[in-house]
Amino acid sequence: xxxxxxxxxxxxxxxxxxxxxxxxxxxxxxxxxxxxxxxxxxxxxxxxxxxxxxxxxxxxxxxxxxxxxxxxxxxxxxxxxxxxxxxxxxxxxxxxxxxxxxxxxxxxxxxxxxxxxxxxxxxxxxxxxxxxxxxxxxxxxxxxxxxxxxxxxxxxxxxxxxxxxxxxxxxxxxxxxxxxxxxxxxxxxxxxxxxxxxxxxxxxxxxxxxxxxxxxxxxxxxxxxxxxxxxxxxxxxxxxxxxxxxxxxxxxxxxxxxxxxxxxxxxxxxxxxxxxxxxxxxxxxxxxxxxxxxxxxxxxxxxxxxxxxxxxx
Amino acid sequence: xxxxxxxxxxxxxxxxxxxxxxxxxxxxxxxxxxxxxxxxxxxxxxxxxxxxxxxxxxxxxxxxxxxxxxxxxxxxxxxxxxxxxxxxxxxxxxxxxxxxxxxxxxxxxxxxxxxxxxxxxxxxxxxxxxxxxxxxxxxxxxxxxxxxxxxxxxxxxxxxxxxxxxxxxxxxxxxxxxxxxxxxxxxxxxxxxxxxxxxxxxxxxxxxxxxxxxxxxxxxxxxxxxxxxxxxxxxxxxxxxxxxxxxxxxxxxxxxxxxxxxxxxxx
Numbered sequence: 347x348x349x350x351x352x353x354x355x356x357x358x359x360x361x362x363x364x365x366x367x368x369x370x371x372x373x374x375x376x377x378x379x380x381x382x383x384x385x386x387x388x389x390x391x392x393x394x395x396x397x398x399x400x401x402x403x404x405x406x407x408x409x410x411x412x413x414x415x416x417x418x419x420x421x422x423x424x425x426x427x428x429x430x431x432x433x434x435x436x437x438x439x440x441x442x443x444x445x446x447x448x449x450x451x452x453x454x455x456x457x458x459x460x461x462x463x464x465x466x467x468x469x470x471x472x473x474x475x476x477x478x479x480x481x482x483x484x485x486x487x488x489x490x491x492x493x494x495x496x497x498x499x500x501x502x503x504x505x506x507x508x509x510x511x512x513x514x515x516x517x518x519x520x521x522x523x524x525x526x527x528x529x530x531x532x533x534x535x536x537x538x539x540x541x542x543x544x545x546x547x548x549x550x551x552x553x554x555x556x557x558x559x560x561x562x563x564x565x566x567x568x569x570x571x572x573x574x575x576x577x578x579x580x581x582x583x584x585x586x587x588x589x590x591x592x593x594x595x596x597x598x599x600x601x602x603x604x605x606x607x608x609x610x611x612x613x614x615x616x617x618x619x620x621x622x623x624x625x626x627x628x629x630x631x632x633x634x635x636x637x638x639x640x641x642x643x644x645x646x647x648x649x650x651x652x653x654x655x656x657x658x659x
Numbered sequence: 660x661x662x663x664x665x666x667x668x669x670x671x672x673x674x675x676x677x678x679x680x681x682x683x684x685x686x687x688x689x690x691x692x693x694x695x696x697x698x699x700x701x702x703x704x705x706x707x708x709x710x711x712x713x714x715x716x717x718x719x720x721x722x723x724x725x726x727x728x729x730x731x732x733x734x735x736x737x738x739x740x741x742x743x744x745x746x747x748x749x750x751x752x753x754x755x756x757x758x759x760x761x762x763x764x765x766x767x768x769x770x771x772x773x774x775x776x777x778x779x780x781x782x783x784x785x786x787x788x789x790x791x792x793x794x795x796x797x798x799x800x801x802x803x804x805x806x807x808x809x810x811x812x813x814x815x816x817x818x819x820x821x822x823x824x825x826x827x828x829x830x831x832x833x834x835x836x837x838x839x840x841x842x843x844x845x846x847x848x849x850x851x852x853x854x855x856x857x858x859x860x861x862x863x864x865x866x867x868x869x870x871x872x873x874x875x876x877x878x879x880x881x882x883x884x885x886x887x888x889x890x891x892x893x894x895x896x897x898x899x900x901x902x903x904x905x906x907x908x909x910x911x912x913x914x915x916x917x918x919x920x921x922x923x924x925x926x
Binding site: 396398399401403406409410411412415417434439442 | 715761762763769770771773774777780781782783784785787788794810811814815817818821822
């Protein structure tokens, strides 16, 4: 795998690039421009950057109004504030009016580390997924993040983009396609399918490699779009691999695992199934690797989950 | 005040009562209190084109107290944004006239409001764009006194002053009442003008049922700041038994009450 890079840095760089080719792009932040990395855009296009101060509710609703004037507005803060504190503004201003606002929210999950549980959003995907008109993207790495930003800008309507603070492995290639709502199979396999999003995608690939050493053929699906979910990819995995494990840096309640379970249940796909993710707990302070171990978010936990579903086949 | 405008205001009030009686729900008190504020804006101030409601350079009106929308709907219909027959469909399934304004459904509605406290932020967003190169429009926001208890209102007040939004005017429908009682019983606003002034706004107080006074205040030369106009109003204005009555915030009228109210408003 190539060098490590955080998706938040890729997000900021992509915005700066996008600003050069699309003068209708405006960026808003709530005093976190150097953390969400919107500063990369602000430095280049200060006249198109709006800092709202530490006031996420006002920023979110104002962004909806700005978008209704024909602009594409990227609105950034930490996930816990963008999806959590301003949830009702996302609902009633952004989604209800179908405003062309892209919420780029960083520091999601325990990978934001030392800041602790108050800042580690473990429920943002779940919250955003329930909103009508909302599209939810969780790119796997920095390379995919740039594509996601450009795809979101092209797409008319609200989009939630989850970004992370921690530099993580690059697991997709420049020429890997990115289409909203279309999962990428990064590694094919026939015994078990691992459906992952965000920084759990590289972990899933490590797990697949470890399983291969044990003679198990694992498919790895990068489910970068949680909504609309690529149901065909899920059903193909169920039909062909007949065992599924989901992996996400998020609560197992309401996120990717839940979305996949809904599809399986509605299509009578009673295949052995497990969700790797945070087990209905808040995060806490610590170095990310220590937290990943404590919260069950490493390749080892993915391997174990795969072995359990294989045993139930 | 102009006789014709007064007659028109009575007509709007009758429209409001017709709408609310037909759907047996909705908010009479706060709809009747903001008639002249909206009338002044649509009659004397705002640039708009009812035939082209999405004209990009139109002035924007945000009815932050979205529950007062029957007043807005009456005026939008009168100004030709949609046929007056639509008014009878208020709050009905499939109607463009939702219980709270929906900009996706109703021509002339610039912000989907009803969730109190959000309108001033809608207005700030619009005003920021109105100040951008290539744009030149003004933004008017009608707020309620009760909703000024929302913290978000003050986030937007701070932002408006910070960005010197002198294309923004917030008009407070200061009728003094909210659902559970008077503002002072529920949560005192204190000196609301002093609060806005402390946030860096120009403040003016007017009789909120006098179209001329409201118009004059809105049209004064700008002083480089966002403008706050405290419009002193009477909740339920125009219907004697509703005036200043907390109970008429959101109560349906029976036939007898409806007929009595209409009689009071006949030209």
